[in-house]
Amino acid sequence: MKYNPVTEEILAELREIVGDKNVMTDEEKIEAYSHDEIPAEQYAHMPEVVLTPNTAEEIAAVMKLANRELIPVTPSGARSGLSGGAIPEHGGIVISVENMDEVVEIDYDNLMMVLEPGVITNNVNEMLEESGLFFAGYPMSVETCYLGGNIAENAGGGKAVKYGVTGRYVMGLEVVTPTGEIVQLGGKRVKDVTGYDLKQLIVGSEGTLGIVTKAIIKLLPKPTQRVGLLALFKDEATAISTVPKIMTEGRIIPTSIEFMDKLSVKTSCEYLNEHLPYQEAGAMLLIEVDGNKEDIVNADSETIGELCLDNDAIEVYVADNHTTRERIWSVRRNIAEAFKVVSPHQSLEDIVVPTANIPKLMPYLDDISEKYEIKVPCYGHAGDGNLHATLVKNPDHSMEEWFEIEEEALADLYQATKELGGTLSGEHGIGSKRKKYMEMMMSPAELNLMRGIKKAFDPNNIMNPGKIFDLE
Numbered sequence: 001m002k003y004n005p006v007t008e009e010i011l012a013e014l015r016e017i018v019g020d021k022n023v024m025t026d027e028e029k030i031e032a033y034s035h036d037e038i039p040a041e042q043y044a045h046m047p048e049v050v051l052t053p054n055t056a057e058e059i060a061a062v063m064k065l066a067n068r069e070l071i072p073v074t075p076s077g078a079r080s081g082l083s084g085g086a087i088p089e090h091g092g093i094v095i096s097v098e099n100m101d102e103v104v105e106i107d108y109d110n111l112m113m114v115l116e117p118g119v120i121t122n123n124v125n126e127m128l129e130e131s132g133l134f135f136a137g138y139p140m141s142v143e144t145c146y147l148g149g150n151i152a153e154n155a156g157g158g159k160a161v162k163y164g165v166t167g168r169y170v171m172g173l174e175v176v177t178p179t180g181e182i183v184q185l186g187g188k189r190v191k192d193v194t195g196y197d198l199k200q201l202i203v204g205s206e207g208t209l210g211i212v213t214k215a216i217i218k219l220l221p222k223p224t225q226r227v228g229l230l231a232l233f234k235d236e237a238t239a240i241s242t243v244p245k246i247m248t249e250g251r252i253i254p255t256s257i258e259f260m261d262k263l264s265v266k267t268s269c270e271y272l273n274e275h276l277p278y279q280e281a282g283a284m285l286l287i288e289v290d291g292n293k294e295d296i297v298n299a300d301s302e303t304i305g306e307l308c309l310d311n312d313a314i315e316v317y318v319a320d321n322h323t324t325r326e327r328i329w330s331v332r333r334n335i336a337e338a339f340k341v342v343s344p345h346q347s348l349e350d351i352v353v354p355t356a357n358i359p360k361l362m363p364y365l366d367d368i369s370e371k372y373e374i375k376v377p378c379y380g381h382a383g384d385g386n387l388h389a390t391l392v393k394n395p396d397h398s399m400e401e402w403f404e405i406e407e408e409a410l411a412d413l414y415q416a417t418k419e420l421g422g423t424l425s426g427e428h429g430i431g432s433k434r435k436k437y438m439e440m441m442m443s444p445a446e447l448n449l450m451r452g453i454k455k456a457f458d459p460n461n462i463m464n465p466g467k468i469f470d471l472e
């Protein structure tokens with residue numbers, strides 16, 4: 001597809017639509033919109049112009065212009081993404097929703113909230129603190145990411161094992177389509193089977209089918225009791241094999257079951273200057289249970305603790321107050337950041353397998369580590385089979401060698417994942433980073449259905465082109 005450049009005449013029209021101060025062309029300012037949180041530079045790409053509109057109507061007018069002139073448009077949130085989704089691969093216009101950060105309504109009677117897409121996800125639960133309600137579908141990058149980005153990625157997080165991911169909480173969306181229509185999808189209705197569920201099609205579509213300009217999200221009563229457990233195991237296999245047993249033998253669905261291997265815990269602890277007793281352990285599970293009855297929550301956490309010990313845990317620590325829970329969670333939350341500091345050349349992966357198959361995945365990671373002489377630390381949301389195996393460059397390898405190794409090791413990792421009934425990404429999405437592996441995972445028939453949907457929404461292929469799959 002050949003796109004047209006953003007000329008001075010087009011810039012003048014854009015200034016008319018969104019206002020002078022919401023048009024950025026200065027290279028130093030727009031550089032920040034050329035990348036997300038993937039550390040690898042090869043995915044970065046400069047936009048020609050960045051717009052920060054204030055309304056859906058402005059975005060709709062920009063989309064009409066972009067269609068007329070065949071200019072690519074990339075929606076951008078907080079750019080905390082880990083798949084290159086918000087990177088303008090073909091240049092053109094970036095539409096950042098950073099100015100659209102209003103809380104439109106908190107509807108206590110219907111347990112719903114209406115928000116603009118630029119609201120920082122962390123602020124949602126802070127605003128609800130006094131109400132006894134909470135938004136359960138958020139990721140672990142809450143402090144930086146926006147709600148719109150979470151919806152576009154169908155983000156999941158530490159609590160997905162019990163509460164599910166963002167999509168479960170999206171009741172309604174206002175969306176500007178690639179052709180510049182403003183549509184209202186879904187609404188404050190708990191049930192709705194009126195036609196195709198276009199709202200859920202937008203969820204997880206990575207900004208390729210439209211720009212979310214408003215969202216109605218479902219809230220839940222916030223549990224009053226929480227207990228965290230930190231279980232230390234001698235090795236990864238023993239820790240991971242305990243995960244399915246918590247649900248099958250313990251008959252408990254915890255709020256979270258996070259897995260961290262030794263290298264991940266060590267790297268994060270050193271980064272935070274935290275002194276957890278990780279030296280003794282080859283792997284750790286961070287398990288949390290919540291509910292409204294203290295005795296039930298305590299009984300569940302005791303059952304899980306005993307089950308861990310029966311499965312050869314070296315030690316189980318209980319964190320039943322906010323400060324200790326935060327200490328442990330902070331180690332888990334900061335692993336990705338810590339690795340970036342230690343090693344800028346790495347590929348943070350997001351594979352997902354059926355939970356019962358997690359133990360079978362670990363030997364494959366050891367094989368990859370041995371075959372390519374690289375470190376493959378692994379951590380993640382073990383309770384839902386979603387693991388962040390990370391390929392880390394060996395300092396002895398040249399960059400050329402690393403690029404080759406990365407590509408081959410990723411192919412091996414995805415092949416192993418596929419053999420275990422898994423897939424490429426559980427929460428970070430495909431974007432530009434994982435696009436070339438889609439054919440390995442999906443049949444031609446599936447890919448063609450997706451291409452047909454893309455063409456129906458975006459006949460000129462101007463909205464976030466080059467992401468997820470190629471049209472040809």
Ligand SMILES: Cc1cc2nc3c(=O)[nH]c(=O)nc-3n(C[C@H](O)[C@H](O)[C@H](O)COP(=O)(O)OP(=O)(O)OC[C@H]3O[C@@H](n4cnc5c(N)ncnc54)[C@H](O)[C@@H]3O)c2cc1C
Pocket residue numbers: 036037074075076077078079080081082084085086087097117138139140141144145146147148149150151152153154155156157158206207208210211212213333336337427428464
């Ligand atoms: C330290 C760290 C921890 C993380 N932890 C998690 C985690 O636990 N779970 C998880 O799921 N992810 C996690 N992520 C990844 C990332 O934070 C999520 O993918 C998040 O949802 C991205 O939101 P964002 O606002 O930064 O979106 P961006 O990165 O800006 O964009 C992501 C995608 O959404 C599209 N988009 C953005 N806004 C809109 C909109 N309004 N309408 C349509 N499309 C839009 C973009 O085009 C792009 O394709 C983590 C990232 C980091 C750096």
